Structure formats: C-alpha cells, structure tokens
Amino acid sequence: MKLFQTIKLLFPALIPSWDFFESIAPSPRIQFSLLNSEKQIDKHWVEFRPRPQYVSLIEMLNRMLWNPRWNESLFLVSCAERIVGNSSSELILHSEKEILKRIKNDLLQKHQTLTASHFQFRLVFVQRQGKKLIEEVAFISRTQTFTNEERL
Amino acid sequence: MNLETAIRLTEILMGFAFVQQSIEHLTVFSDERRLFLARLILSLLLIIGIQTAWVSFLLLLLGLAILKIFHGPYNGGADRMSLLILLCLCLAHLAPTPRWQELAFGYLALQLILSYFISGWVKVVNPEWRNGQALRDVFQYSAYPVSESLRHLSQSPRLLLSMSWWVILFELLFPLALISSTSLKAALIFAAMFHLSNAFLFGLNRFFWIWITAYPSIIWFQSRIFS
Numbered sequence: 001m002k003l004f005q006t007i008k009l010l011f012p013a014l015i016p017s018w019d020f021f022e023s024i025a026p027s028p029r030i031q032f033s034l035l036n037s038e039k040q041i042d043k044h045w046v047e048f049r050p051r052p053q054y055v056s057l058i059e060m061l062n063r064m065l066w067n068p069r070w071n072e073s074l075f076l077v078s079c080a081e082r083i084v085g086n087s088s089s090e091l092i093l094h095s096e097k098e099i100l101k102r103i104k105n106d107l108l109q110k111h112q113t114l115t116a117s118h119f120q121f122r123l124v125f126v127q128r129q130g131k132k133l134i135e136e137v138a139f140i141s142r143t144q145t146f147t148n149e150e151r152l
Numbered sequence: 153m154n155l156e157t158a159i160r161l162t163e164i165l166m167g168f169a170f171v172q173q174s175i176e177h178l179t180v181f182s183d184e185r186r187l188f189l190a191r192l193i194l195s196l197l198l199i200i201g202i203q204t205a206w207v208s209f210l211l212l213l214l215g216l217a218i219l220k221i222f223h224g225p226y227n228g229g230a231d232r233m234s235l236l237i238l239l240c241l242c243l244a245h246l247a248p249t250p251r252w253q254e255l256a257f258g259y260l261a262l263q264l265i266l267s268y269f270i271s272g273w274v275k276v277v278n279p280e281w282r283n284g285q286a287l288r289d290v291f292q293y294s295a296y297p298v299s300e301s302l303r304h305l306s307q308s309p310r311l312l313l314s315m316s317w318w319v320i321l322f323e324l325l326f327p328l329a330l331i332s333s334t335s336l337k338a339a340l341i342f343a344a345m346f347h348l349s350n351a352f353l354f355g356l357n358r359f360f361w362i363w364i365t366a367y368p369s370i371i372w373f374q375s376r377i378f379s
Contacts, residue, residue: 007216009216009219009220009223009224010216010219010235010239012225012232013231013232013233013234013235013236013239014235014236014239016229016232016233016236016263016266016267017270018229018263018266018267018270018271019270019271019274020229020271020274021271021274021275021286021290022274022275022278023278023280023286024280024286024289024290024294027293027294027295028295029295051297051298051299051300052298052299052300053299053300053301054299054300054301055298055299055301057352060298060351060352063298063351063355063357064348064351064357064360065172065357066175066176067176067355067357067358068176068177068179068180070298070355071176071226071227071355071357071358072180073295074227074228074295074355074356075222075226075227077295078224078225078226078228082223082224090223091223091224094223095223098222101181105180105181126293127293128289128292128293133292133293
C-alpha cells in the first residue's frame with residue numbers, strides 16, 4: 001500500500017500538467033509566536049523569514065548555485081498550501097510537522113538561549129479583493145515544546 | 153546531434169543539476185542529508201559516465217524516496233521535471249531497440265515543448281494574464297519575489313503588461329521554433345534567459361538548471377524529425 005502511494009506520487013512527473021501560474025492564488029505567510037507556557041493567551045506573531053529589503057545582482061548570481069534557505073522557504077509555502085487545500089489528514093499533519101521542525105531549527109540557530117518554553121505558528125493568507133489586499137488567518141498550529149537542553 | 157550524444161549530454165547536465173540541488177540539502181536534517189549525500193555521489197558517477205544506466209535507475213529510486221519523505225515534490229515543477237528526465241533516461245537505457253529508445257527520449261522532448269506551450273495556453277485564456285493583473289499580483293503579494301524592493305514593480309502596470317505578453321507569446325509560439333535548427337537555438341537561448349530572470353527575481357534557481365538539462369532532447373528531436 002505504501003509502495004503504491006509512493007509510486008502514485010510519480011504520476012504527475014510522468015504526465016505533468018505544466019500549468020504554471022495559471023491563476024494567482026492567495027499567498028501564505030508563516031508567522032510564529034514564542035510562548036512562555038502552552039496555554040499563553042497573549043501572543044505576539046512574528047513573520048517567519050521575512051524577505052530582505054534588497055538583493056544585489058551579485059547575490060542573485062550566487063543564489064544560482066547556493067540557495068538552500070530560499071528553496072526551503074518555497075517548500076514551506078507548498079506545505080502551507082497543502083494544509084489549507086483539500087489534503088488528507090496525514091498530509092496536513094506532515095506539513096504542520098515540517099513547518100514546526102524548520103521554525104524550531106531556525107530559532108535554535110538564531111538564539112543562543114531561549115526564554116520561551118513553547119512556540120506555535122499560524123498561516124495568514126494574503127489575497128487581492130478588488131484593489132485591496134486582504135489578510136486572513138487560515139490555520140493555527142499546535143504548540144511545540146523546547147526541551148531544556150534545546151533552550152540552553 | 154545524434155541520440156547517443158544527446159543522452160550523454162543530458163546525463164552530464166542532470167548530474168550537475170542534481171549536485172547543485174543535493175549540496176543545498178547537506179547542511180540540514182540528518183534524514184534529508186543521508187538521501188542527498190547518496191544522490192550527490194550517484195550524480196558525480198553520472199557526470200563521470202560510470203554505469204550510467206544503473207546510476208540513472210538508482211537515482212530514480214532515490215527520487216521516489218525523496219518524494220516520500222517530503223510527501224510530494226520539494227520544489228514543485230523543478231522536481232517533476234527532474235523525475236521526468238530520469239524516467240525518460242531510464243526508459244531509453246532499458247529500450248530493447250533503437251526505435252523504442254528514440255520514443256523514450258522523444259517523449260522528453262515532447263514534454264519540454266508542452267511545458268512551454270501549456271504554460272502559455274493557461275495564461276492566454278485567463279483575462280487577468282491578458283490585462284497584466286496576474287503579473288502585478290505576482291509582484292504585489294505572491295510568495296515569490298526575492299526582496300521587498302521587487303514588490304515595487306507591481307506599480308509599473310505598463311511594464312508588467314508588456315512582460316505578460318512577451319511571456320505568453322513566447323510560450324505559445326515555442327513549438328514553431330522547431331521549424332529550423334537556427335530558430336530552435338534562438339528560442340532555447342531566449343528560454344534560458346527567461347528561466348534565468350525567474351531565478352533572479354523569484355529565486356527559482358533549480359528550474360533554470362533542470363530545464364536546460366532537457367534541451368539536448370529537443371535539439372536531437374528537431375534534427376531527427378525536421379532534418
């Protein structure tokens with residue numbers, strides 16, 4: 001059964017649809033919040049990996065060969081779209097896990113010590129309605145714990 | 153370009169594209185690292201030219217394992233094209249006769265043509281693409297622009313309208329480039345520039361490397377059918 005499911009993933013490669021940018025769908029932003037307890041009510045949401053103000057031509061050229069962070073961010077966009085799309089519960093759980101894993105990894109790399117004991121993320125979808133851009137919270141994840149070893 | 157040369161060139165280009173992709177995964181989580189380290193080694197063997205049929209088959213199996221850990225493609229269309237090229241290479245190696253080998257490799261060329269034509273078709277039937285709004289949306293709020301400064305391009309509707317039509321016309325007219333080898337080479341240079349600009353503006357570097365990997369198939373296909 002698992003083998004069949006894996007081979008099924010190959011079908012879109014054998015007969016691809018190639019409908020790139022057919023329409024511009026609502027676009028996800030991932031925001032996270034550091035929490036001092038699992039049930040903290042006041043939450044301060046911060047954008048995960050905000051894009052830089054400016055990327056130079058040299059940097060763009062470098063990114064032709066070395067672009068892991070951006071490609072990972074694009075994967076997280078796919079995960080966000082899977083969560084709110086008509087995905088199976090298994091796929092939603094996997095996507096949520098992937099986003100949590102990568103946010104945690106970033107936070108642990110960025111901070112030498114963390115005071116927060118938990119964190120969670122939410123998905124905000126941006127879309128245009130008429131001439132206005134509107135934002136809508138479409139998903140709030142479960143909370144994830146930092147172990148004591150991770151925090152130190 | 154004969155079939156043998158086109159296949160070998162595809163293997164080398166794919167090897168380089170996979171090396172680039174694999175290195176990007178070596179700094180992250182151990183489950184990913186193991187798979188991509190194996191992919192890196194196999195890709196180097198493919199570039200050198202050792203047992204390319206077996207190596208292609210193993211890369212295909214590894215591709216399935218990678219699909220499984222990410223529950224689908226990691227980088228959408230770039231991964232789909234990678235698997236398509238691998239499948240076609242494996243089938244070309246497995247083919248019992250030269251005719252079957254040509255069919256397997258020709259399928260890759262056909263899909264490359266469709267990748268441009270269908271992309272153009274879905275855009276031209278969408279009024280938001282025809283009036284430039286879709287590209288404005290891409291720059292204004294999609295997840296793709298690599299910097300905030302690029303978002304300002306959404307305030308240049310005339311520029312984006314002309315860019316939309318350049319993209320639509322190029323993609324729709326791409327199949328006509330097969331008429332001669334000169335027109336095909338010109339179209340492929342234009343296409344590569346298009347992918348390069350997508351890589352610069354939207355960070356889609358993997359698309360650039362993997363799409364040019366499929367170019368030998370169409371160069372061979374053009375000479376096989378039209379010469």
